[in-house]
Amino acid sequence: MHPLIIVFGAALLDIGANMAINRSAGFRYKRWGFLGILLVLMAFTLLSEAVGGGKIDLAVAYATWGAIGILGTALGGLLIFRERLKPIGWAGMMVMALAVAMLTTA
Secondary structure: OOHHHHHHHHHHHHHHHHHHHHHOOOOOOHHHHHHHHHHHHHHHHHHHHHHHHHOOOHHHHHHHHHHHHHHHHHHHHHHHHOOOOOHHHHHHHHHHHHHHHHHHHO
16 A cells, blocks of 8 residues: 555544544543544554555655644534634645645655
8 A cells, every 4th residue: 555545544543533632621531532542543553554664754754644634633623623723824734734745745
């Protein structure tokens, strides 16, 4: 499987982890908190699979994973928790996404 697909899967797990941890309300709802921890462990397992054996450079994998995770978490926060970012926050994320796109093509 292409390593970027694995990185994308890891990022989706990371987004799910962030949503679960937010839903846990500071681990007051322990099931959500433990789900978040489990999803983070799964995300890092996939990320390590993507970079293992030199399939993809660590810098590219980590930056891509982080950018997808940040964008996805912001969208999830907006859609699920009604959290709003200021326009400058969205602009910053677009700059970050462009930088990661440049990194992956370098």
